[in-house]
Amino acid sequence: LPVLILVLIAIPSFRLVYFEDRTSDPGITIKVTGHQWNWEYGYPDNGGFSYISNMIQDEDLKPGDLRHLSVDNKMVVPAGTNVRILTTSGDVIHSFFIPSLGVQRYAIPGRTIETWVRVDKPGVYYGECNQICGTNHSVMPIAIEALATDDFAKWVAEAKGKYASATPPAREIGQQELASVAEPAR
Numbered sequence: 001l002p003v004l005i006l007v008l009i010a011i012p013s014f015r016l017v018y019f020e021d022r023t024s025d026p027g028i029t030i031k032v033t034g035h036q037w038n039w040e041y042g043y044p045d046n047g048g049f050s051y052i053s054n055m056i057q058d059e060d061l062k063p064g065d066l067r068h069l070s071v072d073n074k075m076v077v078p079a080g081t082n083v084r085i086l087t088t089s090g091d092v093i094h095s096f097f098i099p100s101l102g103v104q105r106y107a108i109p110g111r112t113i114e115t116w117v118r119v120d121k122p123g124v125y126y127g128e129c130n131q132i133c134g135t136n137h138s139v140m141p142i143a144i145e146a147l148a149t150d151d152f153a154k155w156v157a158e159a160k161g162k163y164a165s166a167t168p169p170a171r172e173i174g175q176q177e178l179a180s181v182a183e184p185a186r
Contacts, residue, residue: 023116027081034087034094034107034129037136041075046156049163055139068138069126074145076159078152079122087113092134098127098142106131119146 031042031050042050053073056065077083087096089107097104098117105115119125129140147155 022114023082023084025082026084026116028078029084029086030075030077031086031088031112032075032096032107034089034091034096034133034140036091036134037139039075039096039140039142040090041073043156043159047160047164049160051159051163053143055141066126069128069141069143071141071143074124074143076145076147076152076155077117077119078149079119079146080149082116082118084114084116087115093131094129094133094140095131096127096142097130098125098144100125100127101144103127104130119144122146122148122151 028043029045031044033040033042035052037054039053040050041053042048051073053071053075055068056070056072058067061067061070085096085103085105087105087107088111089109091109093109094107095104096107101117101119103115103117105113107113123146125144125146127142127144129137129142131137133140
């Protein structure tokens with residue numbers, strides 16, 4: 001009898017656990033790919049463009065920038081919309097971690113892991129790769145900017161033109177960044 005009760009509880013629980021990190025109504029999908037030492041954000045629902053996000057180096061910081069958190073290209077999402085996030089990696093295991101939004105998913109080579117987030121208030125939210133992924137693990141911050149729906153539509157129109165041009169592969173950009181920020185291991 002106890003085994004039967006456990007089976008009756010387990011069957012619906014498996015379904016709940018499976019769908020816990022999926023949204024039935026995503027307004028947008030963003031593919032997040034971790035590379036040593038940057039993030040790549042792809043927007044398959046908005047024309048298929050993608051771009052690389054690198055940490056802004058200390059010497060390039062402007063007033064108001066946050067040291068070790070500011071990036072050159074933020075991941076941009078529409079506020080008040082369910083955002084499906086598909087994480088993967090091009091090299092080693094990374095972790096896409098934004099504590100203020102309650103999101104933490106591993107980015108594993110050869111696997112796509114799904115989660116979702118809804119950012120109700122426009123603003124900038126910060127996170128980091130919290131998986132030790134190599135020498136320059138500390139130069140992989142995450143910045144997510146939530147925009148009002150109209151502003152997001154304008155950003156998408158601009159981004160399509162800006163990022164549609166051919167860019168070097170993320171791995172190549174990552175190696176260029178590595179050469180410019182490499183520090184001795186401590």
